[in-house]
Amino acid sequence: MxxxxxxxxxxxxxxxxxxxxxxxxxxxxxxxxxxxxxxxxxxxxxxxxxxxxxxxxxxxxxxxxxxxxxxxxxxxxxxxxxxxxxxxxxxxxxxxxxxxxxxxxxxxxxxxxxxxxxxxxxxxxxxxxxxxxxxxxxxxxxxxxxxxxxxxxxxxxxxxxxxxxxxxxxxxPCAYSTAEGMLHRASVGAETVLVTGASGGVGSAAVQLAKRRGAYVIALCAPAKAEAVLALGADRVLDRNADLVAELGEGSIDVVVDLVAGPQWPSLLDVLRRGGRYATAGAIAGPICQIDVRTLYLKDLTLFGCTFQEDIVFENLVKYIEAGEIRxxxxxxxxxxxxxxxxxxxxxxxxxxxxxxxxxxxxx
Structure with a gap:
């Protein structure tokens, strides 16, 4: 009724x-x-x-x-x-x-x-x-x-x-399709991926979905949430306020999956390797960031803004659920x-x- x-x-x-x-x-x-x-x-x-x-x-x-x-x-x-x-x-x-x-x-x-x-x-x-x-x-x-x-x-x-x-x-629907959409757009495979905001809905989804694709996942989150994020499948967890260049080294990351932006944003490009990819679908720490365009073009980086999702993104999520590959x-x-x-x-x-x-x- x-x-x-x-x-x-x-x-x-x-x-x-x-x-x-x-x-x-x-x-x-x-x-x-x-x-x-x-x-x-x-x-x-x-x-x-x-x-x-x-x-x-x-x-x-x-x-x-x-x-x-x-x-x-x-x-x-x-x-x-x-x-x-x-x-x-x-x-x-x-x-x-x-x-x-x-x-x-x-x-x-x-x-x-x-x-x-x-x-x-x-x-x-x-x-x-x-x-x-x-x-x-x-x-x-x-x-x-x-x-x-x-x-x-x-x-x-x-x-x-x-x-x-x-x-x-x-x-x-929202968190996992956003995360999968970013990974799909950046063609993530078995490579090193850095995920910001990794304890949130989209970030935790990105950790699981990147691991499903065979990636080595480095996650950024608050120290109190590190164990929970490791349990999701992250291979390494860093403090969200860490000096990324000091911790990881320049040119050490293949793909950055970013949901945070804010003051730390320039260092995300610094740690990308030459030819690396950056994908974003959020800016919870602040939308206005500074970019050194020389970093962008001299390192041949690709930046992806990710809102629109191809049909296959949501269709794949349903398949992952039914196959027991994510939770x-x-x-x-x-x-x-x-x-x-x-x-x-x-x-x-x-x-x-x-x-x-x-x-x-x-x-x-």
Whole structure:
């Protein structure tokens, strides 16, 4: 039985945590042609949720995420404060991670899909006609998983057959597709890879996924999290504030997978070998960095900015899950109604792995 209204968290505008409004009277969406309605079982918390809320993607913001993570920024330009550069419309149900069960289907979708346990590709291509380097982010350009129900394109809603629980599956879409997208773009193989922010959701995913590709993984994280990151498969762990050139030597790294940026950024290029590759999908320590262009061209480096994901990235993730080749770390779960507390804990960066929200469950 599908109710007419649902519990959901609506983002009412750019700003602090107070802009998140937990409601019990939000209309349940109706799937359109080619779409499915998903009863959400769990939804992960990610940097993108916070960055979108605070308007961090606006070029008017130059500080790190945590500076405005709880209270927002005063210098946000609403016109460019989203992934795509297209202004958000409010209220918006965020949540880039969706794990749940197909509850209903729209026209053109096989009713046999009802009941499937699914995850949704977070970088949606259906709505932009599969044009290269364009996508909608679920929870940004369209409503996402911080609710009891959400809709998604059937073509980008993947059934998964595994023995994981719903919470574990909810830790996959955003973090693991971001990490796999970076590794795919940089063509990572059996070589030496440096991963920054290695204890977070994307960083911990990158460690596992790089090891799966046969890489020797050096991870940067807080010392208190070193053992947990080693348990993920890292071959060596360094303090995130280490002098990288002193510890590793110039030209010692084949690929840098960076989620942090900030003041340490120039040293990441210093430790890359000639012909090395750098891939980034985040800048939690600050987006404004200084580059010596001579380092870039004299060492024949390649820099990859990684947002768009080819179809094979998410398809491969489902295969890795079903083959038992990866498994996420879930640090803690919260009821959806406690999203403010969950985001406050997320901002402390004291956890390893993912935080996951669980909406009130509706009888199937």
């Amino acid at each position: 599908i109710p007419e209204t649902m519990h959901a968290v609506q983002l009412t505008g750019h700003g602090g945590i107070e802009m998140l409004d937990y409601r019990s009277d939000v209309p349940v969406p109706t799937p359109g042609c080619g779409e499915v309605l998903i009863r959400v079982a769990a939804a992960g918390v990610n940097n993108t949720d916070i960055n979108t809320r605070i308007g961090w993607y606006s070029k008017a913001v130059t500080e790190d995420t945590n500076t405005g993570g709880a209270s927002g920024f005063e210098t946000v330009d609403d016109d460019d404060a989203s992934w795509s550069g297209t202004p958000l419309t409010f209220p918006r149900v965020q949540g880039a991670d969706v794990c749940g069960y197909v509850a209903a289907v729209g026209d053109g979708v096989d009713p046999a899909r009802i009941g499937e346990r699914v995850i949704v590709r977070n970088m949606l291509r259906t709505y932009v006609d599969y044009r290269p380097y364009e996508c909608w982010t679920i929870g940004n350009e369209c409503d996402g998983g911080f609710a009891q129900f959400c809709i998604a394109p059937s073509q980008e809603t993947h059934a998964v057959n595994c023995d994981w629980d719903d919470v574990e599956l909810a830790a996959i 996420p770390i879930v640090a803690k779960t919260y009821p959806l109604s406690e999203i403010a507390t969950a985001q406050e804990e997320f901002l402390t960066k004291t956890h390893t792995g993912q935080l996951v929200l669980i909406p009130p469950q509706v009888a199937s």
